[in-house]
Amino acid sequence: MIVGVSRDKPETQKKWAEKLDIEFPLLSDPEEAVHLKYGAWGEKNMYGKKVTGPVRSTIIIDENGKVARIYRNVKAEGHAAKVLANL
Numbered sequence: 001m002i003v004g005v006s007r008d009k010p011e012t013q014k015k016w017a018e019k020l021d022i023e024f025p026l027l028s029d030p031e032e033a034v035h036l037k038y039g040a041w042g043e044k045n046m047y048g049k050k051v052t053g054p055v056r057s058t059i060i061i062d063e064n065g066k067v068a069r070i071y072r073n074v075k076a077e078g079h080a081a082k083v084l085a086n087l
Helices: 010-020 033-037 079-086
Strands: 004-006 026-028 041-046 049-054 057-061 067-072
Touching (some): 010 026, 057 079, 067 079
Parallel strands (some): 004 026
Antiparallel strands (some): 041 049, 057 067
């Protein structure tokens, strides 16, 4: 199962999903609880400045609920193909 998690409000996620024809669930995490649990929140460089915020990540969780693989600081272009090739 695929799910997306962001800090966005559900209304914002719904509009985004409709615009991009996303067919998997998008979960709202405004308090960053899920982000922090999976290490997808932290310091990063943005336009040469250090900021704290969401770190775009993909976490593969196996059928037993264990983290099988983590991809950090991913770029959208080509990422899905890379993940599928590694599965």
